[in-house]
Structures are given as C-alpha cells and as structure tokens.
Amino acid sequence: AQTVTQSQPEMSVQEAETVTLSCTYDTSESNYYLFWYKQPPSRQMILVIRQEAYKQQNATENRFSVNFQKAAKSFSLKISDSQLGDTAMYFCAFMKHKYSGAGSYQLTFGKGTKLSVIP
Amino acid sequence: DGGITQSPKYLFRKEGQNVTLSCEQNLNHDAMYWYRQDPGQGLRLIYYSQIVNDFQKGDIAEGYSVSREKKESFPLTVTSAQKNPTAFYLCASSAVALNTGELFFGEGSRLTVL
Numbered sequence: 001a002q003t004v005t006q007s008q009p010e011m012s013v014q015e016a017e018t019v020t021l022s023c024t025y026d027t028s029e030s031n032y033y034l035f036w037y038k039q040p041p042s043r044q045m046i047l048v049i050r051q052e053a054y055k056q057q058n059a060t061e062n063r064f065s066v067n068f069q070k071a072a073k074s075f076s077l078k079i080s081d082s083q084l085g086d087t088a089m090y091f092c093a094f095m096k097h098k099y100s101g102a103g104s105y106q107l108t109f110g111k112g113t114k115l116s117v118i119p
Numbered sequence: 120d121g122g123i124t125q126s127p128k129y130l131f132r133k134e135g136q137n138v139t140l141s142c143e144q145n146l147n148h149d150a151m152y153w154y155r156q157d158p159g160q161g162l163r164l165i166y167y168s169q170i171v172n173d174f175q176k177g178d179i180a181e182g183y184s185v186s187r188e189k190k191e192s193f194p195l196t197v198t199s200a201q202k203n204p205t206a207f208y209l210c211a212s213s214a215v216a217l218n219t220g221e222l223f224f225g226e227g228s229r230l231t232v233l
Contacts, residue, residue, distance in 0.1 A: 009159075033220035045209065045224035091161060095220045106177065107152075107222060111161040 002027045002094050006110035013082045014118050020067075021077045021113050023092030029053075031097040034068065035107070036077045040088040048090070051075065053097075079115075087117045121146045125210050125225035132197075132204070132232050140195045140228045142210035149215040151193035152222065155179060156207040165208075168193055169215060197230060205232045 003026045013019035025034070036048040051059045051068050058066050063080045079086055092110040123144045132138045144151065150169045154162040164177030168187040182201025187193055193212075197204045207229050211222040 004161075035220070042226075043207070044226045045211075045222075047221050050219070050221060097220075106164055106167060107162075107220075108164075109154075109162040111159060 002029075002096070002108045004092050004094050004108050004110035006090075006092055006113050008113045009111070010114045010116070012116040012118055013079075015082055015084060017082055018078060018080045019082055019115065021079075021090050021092075021115065023075045023077070023110060025073050025075065025092070025094050027073070027094065027096075029096055033095045033097065034066075034075045035093040035095070036064070036066070036075075037091045037093060037109075038086075038088045039091065039112075040085075045091075049077065082117045084117050084119060087115060089114050123210055123212055123223055123225035125208075125228050128226065128228060130228060130230050132230060134232055135199045137196055137198050138204075138230065140197070140208055140210075140230070142193045142195065142225060144191050144193075144210075144212045144223075146212055146214070146223060147190070148212035148223070149190070150213045151187065152211040152213075153177075153183070153185065153193070153195045154209045154211065156209055156227075162209065165195065204230055206230060 005024045032053045034051045037045050038048045039045045049061045049064050065078045067076045089112045091112045093107045095107050126141045152167040153165040156162050163179050165183050166185040168174035184196045209227045210225045213222045
C-alpha cells in the first residue's frame, strides 16, 4: 500500500515571499503520478500541479514548481511570489500508473498542509 | 459549463436514518470516486467506479453503498451502519482514457448527524 506524508500541518508566508511545502511518499511502484491539490476555504479541490514519475524534469505551472526526488521519494511544492489567494489547504497525492493493475486510478492523499498568506 | 454537481450541500440526518448524496458529472468521464474528508485526516477513499455497473470498495467502505447505473451519476448512500457519518463528502471523476491521472472534484456535501 502507498502512503503519503505531509509533515507540516500549518505554515504561513508573507505576501510576495516564497514558501515550500514538503511531501514524502512510500511505494514499491516504479511508475506513478504525483499531484498537489489546493482546497481554498470555498472547499472545491483543484489541481495545482502534476508530475509523472518517469519524467526527470520537475513540473512547473506559473508560480508553482515542484522538486521531485524519486530516489528519496520526496515531492515538495514551491510557491513563488505568494498571493493572498494562495491561502488554502494543500494536499499531496499519489496515484499508481494506469497499467499498474489493481488500485490504479485511486488517489492516496496526505493529511494536508494549511497555508496562510499574510498581507 | 462542464463539471461535477453534488447535492445537497448541507444535510442533517437523525441517527438510524439512511441518506443518499447525489453526484452528477457532464464531463463524459469514465471513472468516478467518493472521498470522505475529516479534519486532520486528509481524504479517504470510500468507493470508486471505472465503468458503468461496476464499482470497487475503497479504504473505508463499511457503512456506505453506491450504484453506477449511468455513466454520469454515482450516488452514495450513507447507511445507519456507518458509526460516525458526520463528515464532508467529496465526489470526483477522471478521464481514464487520457491517462493523466487528474481528478476533477465537486464542491462537496457536508453531512451532520444529529
């Protein structure tokens, strides 16, 4: 079974500064997906960024980037130029690859990190 | 607009009653999921379905039931056997064929047992 650990229950950052959220995972799979999802106070979960394990290059989406260390099973999220709208719960998630057999398409979530952006 | 609609947003139930949460999607996605969210627990998978008329138990299926009679609909019934049903419930869907692994979520339903 896969596990996802987010060791920072809460974090805060000043507006316009940079913050990094940590995530580690445990799996015996070699091919999988990793995600960061954001859940703002309005509650609708939205995808922030996605990484495929076989790709060495770290994914980036505008102000959001990841540091994917496959050997260390680490997947941290960096938010640059933090904005007030970034205030939310952030969840790291793992999914087995489509062709990995039983359990594919199931997301395993970490417990989340509550990020507050301070004006 | 395409998306996932969950209803009701808020629901109150007396102990011993069954209640059904609705989830409808117009994204033409094959797979649908139900997650339960509790404070400090993250999201836990209740049931998922990859095709019509087929579904599998997730990590915490006890006390819940689902059906998948239509591609666009995946209702969740919280039965009286669920010992602690008060929670926030999230429905999601994904396009299996695209192989992106991305889930699209509804806005959630908050169930409170009185």
